[in-house]
Amino acid sequence: MHSFNYHIPTEIVFGKDTELQTGKLIRKYGGSRVLIVYGGGRVVRSGLLDRVCKVLEEEGLAYEKLGGVHPNPYLHFAIEGVKKSIEFGADFILAVGGGSAIDTAKYIAHGTANPDIDITRFWTRELKVTKTMPVGVILTISAAGSEMSDSAVLTNVETGVKRGLSTVYNRPTFSILNPELTYTLPRYQIACGVVDIMMHTLDRYFCPAPHNHLSDEMAEALLRTTIYNGPIALENSKDYDAMSELMWCGSISHNGLTGLGNKTDFAPHQLGHELSARFDVAHGASLSAIWPAWARHVYKSDVSRFARYAANVWGIRGSNEEAAAIAGIHATEEFFESLGMPINFTTLGVGLQGEADLRDMAYCCSYKSTRTIGAFQVLTEEDMYQIYKAANC
């Protein structure tokens, strides 16, 4: 087991009607002037935003609204958000929504706490975040895990680059998890969420040895739970237990717990970021479209690991490890398909790419030939190209 630090100060308030506690929680953490960050659509239509505003008013909190966060959220929008936040004099940022709203809120918090710094410099990692402002979350989508994670991902639309930033300052102060707020999710978004939750776990699970007993077992537990409850949720998005399990799995999947004591891989996430930045497809869809090609490209690096995955997650056992490993990859692919999720570029709906495009994607994903990605198997630009090519069907 490698050494690790584990520190998640985020207070989780889980259950029905918990959004009614928002005002008191903001007060508890010292907020008085609140910038509410959200996308639009469901948060507004469902009446949630009005309900939240009312709760803040009852607590005597001043607030300003900032709607319009885009999926695969934009760096320039967050920069505008920082301006608005500073003008308003916000001392607390409240995200209402999913990963996009939360990630945007995190960057706005960093920018507000560092008014002299352009947050682009955090995004490029030229500067490290050394202070921030408290961020609260009311979660409405079980997927990104940003409500408990130390990461935030924004896209620079000018350059088409999507980048994640990991820092302890990205952990929200509190997150309100009411599964009922996910009842109105469209079927496709639930499916995207299931994939995202699985991928946060798989991108930690497929890691170089030494393996970790408890972390590995918890990752498998989370995968089985998600695979069991995902289809129930798709069938009936008002199944409280299934939606609860997905919501809690989402938070645990990306708070770090299932990867402690090991390196993490996250190559599929990096490969997927290039897809979602380029084609503006849903994050979860970009992941399911690339994972099978990634898995088949790398599984020989540790066949036993893939065979264990097949056995403990999919119940596929056999004396031939390689056959089991391949069957496990196939089972994952079939599961993604059963959710209505893409498993290659055609089903992702981006059409077949030409040779030059595939090369360019690998070039961009390798940050212009300046980085490798992954840890289970370190991937060069050529590997990235081969994986994109394999998925291009």
Added chain:
Amino acid sequence: MHSFNYHIPTEIVFGKDTELQTGKLIRKYGGSRVLIVYGGGRVVRSGLLDRVCKVLEEEGLAYEKLGGVHPNPYLHFAIEGVKKSIEFGADFILAVGGGSAIDTAKYIAHGTANPDIDITRFWTRELKVTKTMPVGVILTISAAGSEMSDSAVLTNVETGVKRGLSTVYNRPTFSILNPELTYTLPRYQIACGVVDIMMHTLDRYFCPAPHNHLSDEMAEALLRTTIYNGPIALENSKDYDAMSELMWCGSISHNGLTGLGNKTDFAPHQLGHELSARFDVAHGASLSAIWPAWARHVYKSDVSRFARYAANVWGIRGSNEEAAAIAGIHATEEFFESLGMPINFTTLGVGLQGEADLRDMAYCCSYKSTRTIGAFQVLTEEDMYQIYKAANC
């Protein structure tokens, strides 16, 4: 899934030589005058205490030492500790040891932060803790889970009553987990720890329906990990991986994670507290001595739950649920025995108790006939008596 709050601000620093970070961590959390609380023996003999003092000196921190914490630690000792802490002007309490040192440190922190209040009033639950002082931990025993838990248990030697206190103010500020610090543990203490870790999990796992998918799966994962690594650790206490797994399992077993979304039972702990307070036996030993009798007394409340436990933790499957349930209890008992742990009063070494003693134990455990215990099956004073009687062999 029931609603829940989950909030563990404790920073975990896990790995070799991590105790060298103690000084910097205390500074990070605002400490400058440190009261070091420990038992004695191993912490002193191993040179750990001297090493820690040196690290604090290098960081320019003032400190005072308070050794002599007893296993099954005493309330009166903590009261003396509060006096010493206030005299010294401590602003940070550092526990070096296991559950006994940590629990004592937690109470000393409460008392120092509330100098006008006798901590006995927190212990009796007459008053609630509303503020405390930061507590840091250097863990030397994988067992109690106090390094991440919200509980602290002290014994009032005057009345012979052992009581736990759960409050958010009991969560340590940081905990340093270096598995190498457990290398010198005697075999019996490692075994006691394995039982304690399992029991923190079992006392959450055996709970009234509705069951929770992820929490249940994670509990089973933790149990399997502990059962696998416990015997390896007993065989070779310098096996870094096995000692690491036990250490992390210990923290996760009692930080709340495996019981989220459900009521917890903790009846075996309550029954065991009476044993350890009365006979001054190790906490883990009191638990393994009482669990088989408890399990056989209650399993009919939910045979399926015990059958699931048998299947998922012990690999015992069969068409007859009741037979599987009983076999799972038996497997647990045999595992405790294989660790050299007691499974009844005789093997606990307290001798057979007379009828009047058994009745008196039930009377005390029921707080003089004023409370029931447990949730999987609510136990009356008569139930407690029956369980003590069944274990009295």
